[in-house]
Amino acid sequence: MTEPNPYEASNTMGQQSLPYSNIAFAPIQYMKRSYRMMQERYFLFLGITLCGMLVGACGPFGILLGPMITGVYLCFLQHESGETVKFDTLFQGFHRFVPALLVTLAALLCNILVSFVLIVLFASAAVLFVALIGDGSMNGIAASFVGIAFAVAYILLLLMTFLAFVPFAFCFQLIAEHNMSAGTAIQTSLNAARHNLAPLAFTYLCLSLFGMVAALFCYLPMLFLMPIQLGATFIIYRDTFPKPEMTGTTQPPVTPN
Numbered sequence: 001m002t003e004p005n006p007y008e009a010s011n012t013m014g015q016q017s018l019p020y021s022n023i024a025f026a027p028i029q030y031m032k033r034s035y036r037m038m039q040e041r042y043f044l045f046l047g048i049t050l051c052g053m054l055v056g057a058c059g060p061f062g063i064l065l066g067p068m069i070t071g072v073y074l075c076f077l078q079h080e081s082g083e084t085v086k087f088d089t090l091f092q093g094f095h096r097f098v099p100a101l102l103v104t105l106a107a108l109l110c111n112i113l114v115s116f117v118l119i120v121l122f123a124s125a126a127v128l129f130v131a132l133i134g135d136g137s138m139n140g141i142a143a144s145f146v147g148i149a150f151a152v153a154y155i156l157l158l159l160m161t162f163l164a165f166v167p168f169a170f171c172f173q174l175i176a177e178h179n180m181s182a183g184t185a186i187q188t189s190l191n192a193a194r195h196n197l198a199p200l201a202f203t204y205l206c207l208s209l210f211g212m213v214a215a216l217f218c219y220l221p222m223l224f225l226m227p228i229q230l231g232a233t234f235i236i237y238r239d240t241f242p243k244p245e246m247t248g249t250t251q252p253p254v255t256p257n
Contacts (some may be wrong), residue, residue, distance in 0.1 A: 018178075020192040023239050025199045027206035027232070034231030041085055045227040048075050048090050053226065062108060066100030066172065067093040069230075073176035076234040096175050102182035103171040107164075114164040115157065122153045162208065166201050167193045173237040192240050200236070207232060 038045045052072045056065030071093025079085050093100060129149075170189040174180045180188065193200055207229050214222035 018174075018188055018192075018241055020195060020240050021242055023196050023199050023203070023236055025202055027203045027210075030203060030232040030235050031207075031210075031228055033235050034228045037235065038079065038227065038231055041079065042227065044085055044087070045075065045079075045231070046224065048072060048085075048087060049227040049230055050223065051087075052090055052093075062104045063101055066104035067097050069093070069172045070096050070100045070176045072230055073173050073234060073237075076231065077177055080238075093176070096179065099175050099180065099182040099185060100172060103168060103175070103185060106182065106186060107168040107171075110168075111161050111164045115161050118157050118160055122157070125153075126150075159205075162205060163201060166197070166204065169193050169200060169204065169233070170237050170240065173234060174241075177241075196240060203236060204233075 035042070049072060052068035053065075056062065056068035058064055068090070071090040074092050075085050075089045078089050167190040168186065170192055171182075171185040174185040174188055175182075211222055211225060211229060214225045
């Protein structure tokens with residue numbers, strides 16, 4: 001008789017919600033904890049992450065990216081359980097292909113809708129602004145003000161499109177660990193993200209900025225940073241959804257209504 005793998009995801013397809021805990025404003029600490037978690041197996045996780053991202057980039061509309069990210073989190077779950085991390089665990093994400101794909105498409109659609117609405121609003125404001133200048137109503141407005149306004153609008157666009165992804169922050173981890181359906185994963189992730197909105201948005205924004213700065217140096221540092229960033233998101237997930245045996249060392253969980 002074959003013994004079950006201790007890191008294998010449990011099947012909770014019918015589960016509607018999970019209790020969640022508070023997280024901290026600590027992006028640097030999450031990255032340090034991530035590196036300590038994988039320190040002895042860093043290059044293995046580097047290879048897993050790079051392979052997952054390369055395979056994920058091959059399909060249109062990110063149809064392979066969701067299963068690959070899920071596979072990376074399966075590797076983290078395997079490592080967390082104390083098992084030897086196997087490279088082929090990455091491809092077990094394809095066992096959850098449909099929910100991972102649906103989450104990817106839902107996140108992409110949400111981002112497109114938010115971007116479209118903001119672009120329409122900004123374009124309408126720009127047309128109105130030009131019209132007011134043309135009829136002489138705003139002769140005193142300096143050209144520099146126009147540049148500042150468009151810069152602020154662009155930053156706001158980036159920020160809002162980034163925030164559109166925050167509700168999906170835990171979806172792939174939930175699919176990897178609990179084998180949830182896409183709808184249940186999105187609902188559970190949304191509840192937890194809404195409860196931790198400020199620290200979660202701040203931490204993910206900082207991680208994105210760290211990646212952007214690393215990418216400025218010919219992208220090479222960014223590649224070495226990717227497994228640490230993904231590890232940090234796994235640790236954030238674990239702090240938000242602690243295992244039952246870990247609840248004694250974490251904040252009391254919040255049970256969704």
